[in-house]
Amino acid sequence: MTADVSLYDDIGGLPALRRLSNAFYERVLADEVLAPVFAGFELRHVEHVAVWLGEVFGGPADFTGQLGGHQSLLRSHLGLEIRDEHRTRWLELMAASIDDVLPGRPELRSTLMAYFEWGTAIAQKISQASPGTDLGDPGPTPRWGHGGLV
Numbered sequence: 001m002t003a004d005v006s007l008y009d010d011i012g013g014l015p016a017l018r019r020l021s022n023a024f025y026e027r028v029l030a031d032e033v034l035a036p037v038f039a040g041f042e043l044r045h046v047e048h049v050a051v052w053l054g055e056v057f058g059g060p061a062d063f064t065g066q067l068g069g070h071q072s073l074l075r076s077h078l079g080l081e082i083r084d085e086h087r088t089r090w091l092e093l094m095a096a097s098i099d100d101v102l103p104g105r106p107e108l109r110s111t112l113m114a115y116f117e118w119g120t121a122i123a124q125k126i127s128q129a130s131p132g133t134d135l136g137d138p139g140p141t142p143r144w145g146h147g148g149l150v
């Protein structure tokens with residue numbers, strides 16, 4: 001895929017990201033390791049994750065505009081105390097969801113998984129701090145393209 005097509009468009013935009021987020025949460029909520037971590041799940045999170053990913057992958061900046069932006073995303077993970085086995089299972093379930101929703105796209109799969117490897121490490125680190133911790137200004141929402149972090 002050429003560099004001038006955003007990852008967002010390559011994936012299939014928000015409809016495809018909604019399918020990915022749905023497939024992922026279906027797995028998470030049925031998973032014995034992750035379900036307890038996601039005990040506070042609400043249905044709107046499925047949409048929020050799709051919108052976040054849309055912005056990161058080069059689509060509209062709607063998470064920043066409407067859902068609190070980077071700071072809010074990070075704050076969602078405070079206090080979760082994510083352990084290595086949680087992060088590993090998260091990545092396994094996301095990989096399985098990509099295989100479901102975007103089959104036969106090995107390069108796209110590895111580009112997305114590189115983002116998820118990077119992002120889950122940040123989520124795990126943040127999750128060790130207690131809710132309400134002042135994170136300072138984390139800067140704008142990161143953007144990820146075919147070549148990685150932009």
Ligand code: HEM
Pocket residue numbers: 037038039040041042044045046048049052073076077080082086087090115116117118119120123124
């Ligand atoms: C690239 C990695 C990640 C992304 C993009 C991501 C994205 C998000 C987003 C957008 C929300 C906000 C949902 C809302 O408040 O509406 C959220 C919340 C949450 N995330 Fe993550 N997350 C990542 C990694 C992880 C990991 C590794 C875990 C745990 C193993 C985790 C567990 C949670 C939980 C428990 C919530 C609380 C809300 C919910 O129940 O959905 N996240 N995440």
